[in-house]
Amino acid sequence: MTLRFLCLLLAFAVSSCTSDEKPTTPPADSQTAPPQPAPLVEKKTIADWCPEHGVPESICTRCNDSLIAGFKTKGDWCATHELPDSQCLECHPEHKAKFEAMAPKK
16 A cells, blocks of 8 residues: 555656746747737727816816806805806915816817
8 A cells, every 4th residue: 555655746746847838938039029919990099178268178167157056056266257166266276276277188
């Protein structure tokens, strides 16, 4: 029985020494990646920017007055300048940098 056990142990040791792992470095002839195919449909960027007023188009109350009620309901309204308070640069000049950072790059 000990001979059978030793043979079994030897077989296990030999089988555990072989490795199916792939090499970590690719072969020399495959150093460059294959070119990516062109997309079938070009990706379009949605421009959400109002160039006249310097805010995202989706929140521009001067272009879309139907948005005003929502800003007033939230309490975000500057009655003096008839703008959302969060967009009123007269009252909050600190907002200017935020909107300039959001503007599309030319």
